[in-house]
Amino acid sequence: MSQSTSRAVAPIEALKSQLARSKGEFAMALPSNISPEKFQRVVLTVAGQNPDLLSADRRSLLGACIKCAQDGLVPDGREAALVLFGGKVQYMPMLAGLLKRARNSGEISNVSAHVVYSADEFTIEYGDDERLVHKPSLAAERGKPVGAYAIARLKDGSIVREWMTIADLEKVRNVSRAKNAGPWRDWTDEMYRKTVLRRLSKWLPTDAEDSKARSLHDVASRDDELGAPGGDADAAPFIDGFAEEATPSRLDALEGEIIPPGAPETEAA
Numbered sequence: 156m157s158q159s160t161s162r163a164v165a166p167i168e169a170l171k172s173q174l175a176r177s178k179g180e181f182a183m184a185l186p187s188n189i190s191p192e193k194f195q196r197v198v199l200t201v202a203g204q205n206p207d208l209l210s211a212d213r214r215s216l217l218g219a220c221i222k223c224a225q226d227g228l229v230p231d232g233r234e235a236a237l238v239l240f241g242g243k244v245q246y247m248p249m250l251a252g253l254l255k256r257a258r259n260s261g262e263i264s265n266v267s268a269h270v271v272y273s274a275d276e277f278t279i280e281y282g283d284d285e286r287l288v289h290k291p292s293l294a295a296e297r298g299k300p301v302g303a304y305a306i307a308r309l310k311d312g313s314i315v316r317e318w319m320t321i322a323d324l325e326k327v328r329n330v331s332r333a334k335n336a337g338p339w340r341d342w343t344d345e346m347y348r349k350t351v352l353r354r355l356s357k358w359l360p361t362d363a364e365d366s367k368a369r370s371l372h373d374v375a376s377r378d379d380e381l382g383a384p385g386g387d388a389d390a391a392p393f394i395d396g397f398a399e400e401a402t403p404s405r406l407d408a409l410e411g412e413i414i415p416p417g418a419p420e421t422e423a424a
Contacts, residue, residue, distance in 0.1 A: 219246035262360035273298030
């Protein structure tokens, strides 16, 4: 008569197994230039460096990874980040990820976004001959931020610009559920740059690198899922858009295998 024994499974090993079983879904969602293996290695590295992700709701972690894959980014903290809200994981595209997507369109020669400080020299003119000039102060203290702008030069020579005052930027921040935490708290200047780039993205060409890729504006709008006033970010569909692939998600199949945070993780030997 055989006797089964059980042993504790390290959370990182459990996640590794779950990611491996979802390889097909990642392959379907990712653009051709990112392999599922590379994506999974990044997720494991980030989770290993941040134990809070491993103790969070595992279904939300896998769902956040699927969203990130759909947008053609890797959650390495530079292109995109996995952030925690109320014990659940959500995905947030970062400035570097949006710039990468913009440059991948094949229609953009250059794109950039910058914060303007009170000690900088800055002028912007609209009309028949639009012009933007920004000369950053070389002083150690550049003063307080007064606004941010994004500018893109298209392959046809045309230039697209967007400018937002600090009041405009703070309005966007104040409707975010994460306004006093995470990137908004730790990397405020980067979030200002990302916010104005998102505004600019409405006028930029769609990413043409891969037919599966979402538009830059759609990617930039992922922040909306973090919750607006009166909303609950945790209630947002965690695989929004994935059903469009017309393939059943393995996340549902994995649901019974995902162990709630705090429960002992065991595996039959």
